[in-house]
Structure formats: structure tokens, C-alpha cells
Amino acid sequence: MKERVIIRVLGVLTLLSGLALIVTLTGDVLTGNAKEWNMSYMAVQLLTCGVLMLDFCARLHYAKNRSRFWLHNWPVLLLAIPYLNILYWLGIHPGMDWYLVLKCIPLIRVFWMIWIVVLWLGRGRKATSLLWSYIVSVVGIAYVAALIFYAYESGGNPGADSFGNSLWWAWMSLSTAGASVVPITVIGKILAVLLPCVGMMLFPVFTVYYTSIVTSNRGQQSGENMSDSDKKS
Helix, strand or coil: CHHHHHHHHHHHHHHHHHHHHHHHHHHHHHCCCCCCCCHHHHHHHHHHHHHHHHHHHHHHHHCCCHHHHHHHHHHHHHCCCCHHHHHHHHCCCCCHHHHHHHHHHHHHHHHHHHHHHHHHHCCCCHHHHHHHHHHHHHHHHHHHHHHHHHHHHCCCCHHHCCHHHHHHHHHHHHCCCCCCCCCCCHHHHHHHHHHHHHHHHHHHHHHHHHHHHHHHHHHHHHHHHHHHHHHHC
16 A cells, blocks of 8 residues: 555656646747756756656566666666756766757656556546557657757757647647658758657557457447347247
8 A cells, every 4th residue: 555655656756746847848839948057947857857767667666576676677767867967967967969868868757657647547448548648658758859840940940930830730740640840950851850750660559449349349349249139039
């Protein structure tokens, strides 16, 4: 009982700190400060990473097989390291292109945690869990990609003159439909290649959900038809 309470409390703290991180990063991007040192953002990122590490340590402590847990989850710990803060403390100033990338690393862990929570809420309802995990994944990836695209492309790319246009570009690229906006920066071009690939990997999740619904409906109809036949006989 105590274990579940601690894990749930840390999960809630992770979500709250993660949302604060997303809001702060969004503010940085929209105000044009995404590639500059921002002590407010670094403080929020340090707090978020601290909560993520506590969550990892708690799950490791309560794991039935700690060696197996570590083997399967060590990449999660790497995503919880406050790289930007460490570089600042060491007096190392990364290039501004890398600065934004380092800002976004903890967000991967945050969205992963949200995905886990969605699966937990939909436990016992596999089809529903699949649908919501698909929605959360697509929305999260598109939003972060739009932030990065806007931060790098705005000011030089007329197709990324607003965050709304960048978000539309991210959605269209992730859906593999494509957009008329052509990226001009290296980071933008990398995103233009990665997003369709990620979209194709995520689409089977929606396919499985639709298949599960159709199979379930057919099973119910078959059951009803058999009941009607039994009544007639």
C-alpha cells in the first residue's frame, strides 16, 4: 500500500513539473529566447529532472527484480539528467543549436510518463488504452516538433512565421501527408525526415485499435444472433 502511494505521488509530481517545463519552454520559444540562457527555465528543468530521478529511484527500490528493472529502464534515467544545468555549472557554453536540443531532452521523459499514466487509467480496456496512448503520443510529438521547428525556422522561413503555421507543418508531416513549407535549417530538415518516419511507426497503434473495435462488435453481433437462434428453436 505504501509503495503504491509513493509511486502515485511521484507520478503526479512528475506530471505537474513536466507541465511547468512545457509551459516555460513554450514561453521561451514564443518570445524568441529559446536559444538563450534562461535561469527561470533552468530552475524548472532542474526541479523536473530531480522529480524524475526520484521517481526512477523509487521504482527501482520497489521493483521485485532490480537487476531486470535496471536493464530495461536505464535509458529512462539518462533522459532525467539535467544536462543543461550541468554544462552551466561547469562553465561550458554549448552552441545555440544544441542549447535548444538540451532543453527538450527531459520532455521526452515527461511525455513517456504521461503515456504510462494513460495506459494505467485505461487498464482493463485495451482498445481504449491504445487509442489514448496513440493520441497522447501524436499530440506530444507534434507539439514539441512544432516548438523546435518554429525556434529554428522563424525569421528566415516565411512558412514558419507563426507558431500556428509551425504546428500545422508538424501535424501534416507526422501524418505523412506533407506540407508546402520547406525547411531551410539543418534541424528543420532533420525533423522533416524524422516526423513522417515516426508517424508511420505510430499509425499501426491506431490500426490495432480500429481492428479491436471491429472484432469486438462482430463478436457481440454473433452472440446476439446465436441467442436469437436459441430462442426460436
